[in-house]
Amino acid sequence: MLHRFANPTRFLRIATLVQPWMAWSTILLAGAGLYLGLLSSPADYQQGESVRIMYVHVPAAWMAMFCYTGMAVSAGVGLIWKHPLADIAAKATAPVGACFTFLALFTGALWGKPMWGTWWVWDARLTSMLVLLFLYLGYIALANAFDDPSRGTRASSILVLVGFVNVPIIKFSVDWWNTLHQPASVIKMDGPSIDASMLWPLLLMAVAFNTYYLWVLLIRIRAEIVANKIRILRLKQVHG
Amino acid sequence: MDVIKEFLDMGGYGGYIWPSYIVTAVVLIVMLVASQRLLKGNEATIKALEPAKKEETGEEKT
Amino acid sequence: MSGFMSILKRDLHLAIRQGMDNMMVVMFFVLAVVLFPFGVGPEPNILARIAAGVIWVAALLASMLSLERLFQTDYEDGSLELLTLSPIALEVIVLAKITAHWLTTGLPLIVAAPLLAVLLNMNTEGFPMLILALVLGTPSLSLIGAVGAALILGSRRGGVLLALLILPLYIPVLIFGVSAVDAVIGGFESKAQLLILSAFLMGALPLCPWAAAAGVRQAIE
Numbered sequence: 001m002l003h004r005f006a007n008p009t010r011f012l013r014i015a016t017l018v019q020p021w022m023a024w025s026t027i028l029l030a031g032a033g034l035y036l037g038l039l040s041s042p043a044d045y046q047q048g049e050s051v052r053i054m055y056v057h058v059p060a061a062w063m064a065m066f067c068y069t070g071m072a073v074s075a076g077v078g079l080i081w082k083h084p085l086a087d088i089a090a091k092a093t094a095p096v097g098a099c100f101t102f103l104a105l106f107t108g109a110l111w112g113k114p115m116w117g118t119w120w121v122w123d124a125r126l127t128s129m130l131v132l133l134f135l136y137l138g139y140i141a142l143a144n145a146f147d148d149p150s151r152g153t154r155a156s157s158i159l160v161l162v163g164f165v166n167v168p169i170i171k172f173s174v175d176w177w178n179t180l181h182q183p184a185s186v187i188k189m190d191g192p193s194i195d196a197s198m199l200w201p202l203l204l205m206a207v208a209f210n211t212y213y214l215w216v217l218l219i220r221i222r223a224e225i226v227a228n229k230i231r232i233l234r235l236k237q238v239h240g
Numbered sequence: 241m242d243v244i245k246e247f248l249d250m251g252g253y254g255g256y257i258w259p260s261y262i263v264t265a266v267v268l269i270v271m272l273v274a275s276q277r278l279l280k281g282n283e284a285t286i287k288a289l290e291p292a293k294k295e296e297t298g299e300e301k302t
Numbered sequence: 303m304s305g306f307m308s309i310l311k312r313d314l315h316l317a318i319r320q321g322m323d324n325m326m327v328v329m330f331f332v333l334a335v336v337l338f339p340f341g342v343g344p345e346p347n348i349l350a351r352i353a354a355g356v357i358w359v360a361a362l363l364a365s366m367l368s369l370e371r372l373f374q375t376d377y378e379d380g381s382l383e384l385l386t387l388s389p390i391a392l393e394v395i396v397l398a399k400i401t402a403h404w405l406t407t408g409l410p411l412i413v414a415a416p417l418l419a420v421l422l423n424m425n426t427e428g429f430p431m432l433i434l435a436l437v438l439g440t441p442s443l444s445l446i447g448a449v450g451a452a453l454i455l456g457s458r459r460g461g462v463l464l465a466l467l468i469l470p471l472y473i474p475v476l477i478f479g480v481s482a483v484d485a486v487i488g489g490f491e492s493k494a495q496l497l498i499l500s501a502f503l504m505g506a507l508p509l510c511p512w513a514a515a516a517g518v519r520q521a522i523e
Binding site for chain 2: 034053057102110219
Binding site for chain 1: 449450453454456457458459463466467469470471473474477478481502509513516517520521
């Protein structure tokens with residue numbers, strides 16, 4: 001048991017050191033990104049001002065996929081090398097990833113209304129994102145469905161790996177299905193080729209979302225490590 | 241005043257742009273605060289538990 | 303192989319003894335499809351247009367209904383633990399149980415499907431393709447579903463949870479299964495869809511028993 005906790009204890013020390021850095025970089029990067037995105041960048045010649053939704057939509061979509069990949073990698077490491085931190089990291093990532101996916105869908109709908117004239121189209125990307133949200137929700141539900149939390153972690157680690165194998169297949173199927181049922185007059189979400197004045201706020205926001213993710217991840221991993229310690233203490237008290 | 245109005249209007253797209261920024265901010269801040277509260281709550285619980293643990297080991301020694 | 307057959311026989315015997323349960327899955331399938339004309343109206347053209355999709359979605363939900371029991375009963379009475387201790391590889395045992403599941407639910411669904419296609423006024427040209435697509439697709443559903451059934455062992459709210467885990471993973475099979483039928487009715491080739499459905503089956507056949515066995519192991523540990 002001590003061996004299992006040697007790593008998390010060191011991690012706790014590093015996490016408390018790194019966390020303020022993440023917090024400040026998130027605040028500064030997001031501030032700069034918001035300033036450039038909302039104030040100083042020009043409106044797009046095709047999409048007008050509505051292009052500004054891109055600065056939150058695209059980073060959210062990137063992070064949604066990034067978090068799922070991260071979860072799959074941590075789950076794999078956790079299952080193969082039984083590394084306790086990896087399991088915890090996968091579990092801690094899921095709610096944040098689900099938030100990003102929801103935001104990508106929500107801001108996508110708000111972008112779609114002025115661009116396509118409708119909140120939702122069964123566009124390949126939107127549909128894959130929706131499925132991704134369900135994968136996240138399934139993971140979270142499974143991870144919390146057991147009285148013994150370590151069971152939940154292991155079962156959900158297998159699930160996230162199965163899901164990860166399936167993501168490209170789902171993406172392929174949805175793309176194929178979408179070309180078959182191409183909705184009329186859809187403007188591609190790709191929009192215009194990106195000008196440097198738009199690239200900067202986009203990149204700043206993307207990095208800010210990333211540091212935000214790391215910030216919350218550190219907090220959630222710390223919370224989870226402490227929760228594990230509480231469980232062990234309670235068990236010891238019960239068994240004397 | 242007009243400058244602010246124009247800024248908020250965003251060329252007619254304000255109704256779409258502002259909700260997307262506001263909802264993003266709200267969701268991310270709620271997530272952050274919830275995680276922070278989870279951590280604080282757990283830390284408080286373990287503080288309450290740890291003295292109890294010491295008492296027990298103390299009893300064992302005596 | 304003899305181990306595979308003995309597990310398969312055992313599960314089939316159990317299923318036949320509880321014959322009512324499997325009938326209920328088919329009944330659910332029929333009822334779910336029969337609800338659609340009430341929902342969208344009895345106009346033959348509309349029904350014909352949505353027939354393949356409705357039958358596929360209902361088949362998907364019906365095959366999921368009985369998945370929860372795939373490992374659950376054996377898990378609760380402890381025989382699953384005994385099976386893992388047996389010399390037969392757990393993957394083979396799982397595959398035998400999946401085969402039994404498909405024979406007792408997938409196969410009856412395929413038999414009932416043409417009847418429902420008639421009720422929904424589906425174009426008769428699509429009938430052979432509907433059956434062929436179901437024959438290729440439903441085993442994949444049982445295979446993928448087995449992974450979910452293994453993962454929820456011992457959890458709270460098993461049934462609803464299973465649906466949440468498995469339904470998103472069913473989407474590719476649904477897309478290609480429906481489109482194979484629609485293509486034939488529309489007068490197109492559906493070779494590509496059938497090949498892709500077979501590819502799913504070939505991929506799921508080794509991977510899913512393996513993942514499901516991993517799930518069973520961690521449930522019993």
